[in-house]
Amino acid sequence: MTEPLVKTDTLADSVPDPALAVLRGTFGFDQFHPHQGEVIRTVIDGGDAIAIMPTGGGKSLCYQIPSLVREGTGVVVSPLIALMKDQVDALRQYGVRAAALHSGLSPADRRGVEHRLLAGDLDMLYVAPEGLLAEPTLALLDKIPIALFAVDEAHCVSRWGHDFRPEYLRLSVLGERFAGVPRVALTATADALTRREIVERLALSGADEHVAGFDRPNIRYMISEAAGGKQALLEFITAKHHGDSGIVYCLARRHVDDTAKWLCGKGLRAVPYHAGLPKAEREHAHNLFVSEDGVIVVATVAFGMGIDKPDVRFVAHLNLPKTIESYYQETGRAGRDGLPASAWMSYGIQDVMMLMQLLQQSEAGEEFKRVEHGKINALMGLCETADCRRRALLGYFGESYERPCGNCDNCLDAPDTWDGAAAVRKALSAVFQTGQRFGVNYVIEVLRGGETDRIRQFRHDRLEIYGAGAEIEVPEWRSVMRQAAAAGLLAPDPEGYGGLRLTEKGRAFARDGGTILLRKLRRKESTRAAAKSSRHKKPAAVGPPLDEADGALFEALRKVRLELARAQQVPPYVIFHDSTLREMTRQRPGDVDSMATIAGVGQVKMQRYGADFLKVIREFET
């Protein structure tokens, strides 16, 4: 391994802590994130560990630092080539000797990596699970000292999760074949079931478990009930994230294509991404996203896991995600760098009905359905709550959050509520009287006394409920129906084609009455006004916005970064993160010593790039 590089300003406090020395010297950071230090010290001392940390929590350093401190090469199991490449690129920038072995290498490149490995010339090796478990690779590893094994994205062992990788199940052999080599498993997936599976399937029963909190304070959560779709998305992007990088998630491939085209037509730089596109096109979209500023990827959930990009400023959903877990994971891709970022969602009642219906029609067992149904209800609860979104989200993961967060739509602009009992009873009656087989739109027509052929044909204009809800507008009725579904009073007909029926709870409510507080639909005008007043202002969770002079310097620093990145064909963020450039902007270091104190400026980066960035800062000082 390389000698830990020690930063000049820390030589004085001669603490003999090699982990801290590498954190400061090589990576240029001052302090460990919560739990990082503990995991790192456990592994350095030869113990096994499990690290559950949110995205952006700093999982990579948990195995990178021990790999540098311990003798031998740190071997990292990673599920995606893109992820490996990204990490290797980033490590090389820090002066760490890292390489990846994967199926995309030419035979000559592979031999090169193997040679370096045997020569003791690699601090870290990234491999895919199937590559690692192939006998030739294992035999190769038998010959060299190994610092540790790290299993990244360890939730891939979970059969229940949507990232399941059968090869991950075989990783338990590592503990047997390489007894005595510490192992560390890492994931951002929160739930207790997955955690248990990781322990079992990777044979990590003796491991230290470190679970960090799941809050992502820099992410602003916004969920809008209006099914405004694309137009609302466009307003959100132009008002809050002009020129930023972002991801827009849609459910269907066609919706992805349409939305990307539409956004381009509105002058934004959007590219589609889904499994139905040719590989070359997907790679192009991916590369554009990581190597340029301000690209928006419109995608299905097929896009995301290999994305390490720290400066994704927003994640938008045009449909409901499948569960709260997927919502948390997908939105978690925003703001890894800790700077302000947004999670925005717009959804309609059709989304809810579709989720419920898919579940009811599935072949799965009753137990599984019951669990999944609970998950849909929790998701609806998050979407329809008038309370703090963060509190609802963290509550789902078993974390209590006492105060309102002040950084979600409901905290920033509390929705009005109203006593919805009478309206809900009308809605339930209308569903019941029409025979529990019609969809939302038809039921609303009946409630409002619509004069359509269909209503006349079914003689629903003779019902008692016909026209009894004329005083409430269609969008409000949709909101009432959605909230009634969220409250578990209405559900889609299991046999039918989008028809609604009353649940048991709904029948009781229709019969006995009850209280229900509904959130008022936000009026479009007020949304627009709010968007206008905050135009070009970023959410202010972390750090104050830059003023004009600082903004110009920041842009100049980004320009140098882009040039340096292009010359080496690496993403700009592996040179320096936005957060590092922001700190340079704020502190304006005038010499090498003060430059070295900026977070993210390690010794090697200082040598390579210090002069280029100091030059730009000096130009702005005069």
Ligand code: ADP
């Ligand atoms: P994760 O894999 O948990 O999502 P990463 O390992 O990619 O997170 O780290 C997220 C970001 O935080 C990276 O940009 C990393 O450089 C930075 N980071 C990690 N640890 C620290 C630390 N102790 N101090 C400052 N920044 C850190």
Ligand code: ZN
């Ligand atoms: Zn809140």
